[in-house]
Ligand SMILES: Nc1ncnc2c1ncn2[C@@H]1O[C@H](COP(=O)(O)OP(=O)(O)O)[C@@H](O)[C@H]1O
């Protein structure tokens with residue numbers, strides 16, 4: 001199974017995706033990936049290099065092409081848990097003003113996940129949780145991104161979990177229960 005975690009920065013994706021991967025013995029990976037394109041993207045996110053929002057959308061899609069090869073390879077042997085994937089591009093880049101049809105078309109070759117966990121969180125709590133800030137970590141922007149994610153959740157049937165007032169352990173339990181439900185059906 002290909003399992004994706006989405007949500008705004010500070011929602012708990014990295015923590016929870018790693019915990020689930022460990023529990024189900026899956027391969028854990030993330031985007032922006034550690035491909036050369038991914039490394040370039042991190043330079044842009046830290047504010048060192050400035051590019052047009054459409055250029056950044058193209059770079060995320062290019063990184064995803066590289067990364068998807070690795071995911072496909074790993075899926076032959078085991079489950080893959082991925083911290084951010086296609087829906088990060090739809091949510092963040094569309095809120096940044098890039099046309100959604102354009103984002104979808106350049107991501108034509110992305111895989112369809114079997115499960116998407118959308119972790120939501122109160123924005124103030126999220127901002128308190130994240131220490132290093134990137135170009136997207138501003139309150140109004142993140143509120144819009146979370147709203148966009150919730151719109152996508154309805155359209156694509158994500159499993160939505162609010163992490164605001166829950167411990168890491170309790171969120172993990174909830175995720176595991178949901179995973180087991182889907183696993184039994186498959
Ligand atoms: N449910 C939670 N309650 C309190 N702190 C949390 C919770 N989940 C994650 N954190 C903490 O918040 C910070 C950001 O979490 P992280 O998993 O990196 O989020 P993301 O990958 O979504 O940005 C980390 O320091 C982590 O330990």
Ligand SMILES: Cc1cn([C@H]2C[C@H](O)[C@@H](COP(=O)(O)OP(=O)(O)O)O2)c(=O)[nH]c1=O
Pocket residue numbers: 008009010013014031032045060083084085086088089090092093130134136137
């Ligand atoms: C994968 C991806 C990430 N992003 C953004 C979201 C984050 O602000 C930033 C880096 O992601 P990440 O390192 O996952 O940040 P965090 O752990 O704080 O959530 O890149 C996009 O805008 N589009 C994308 O397609």
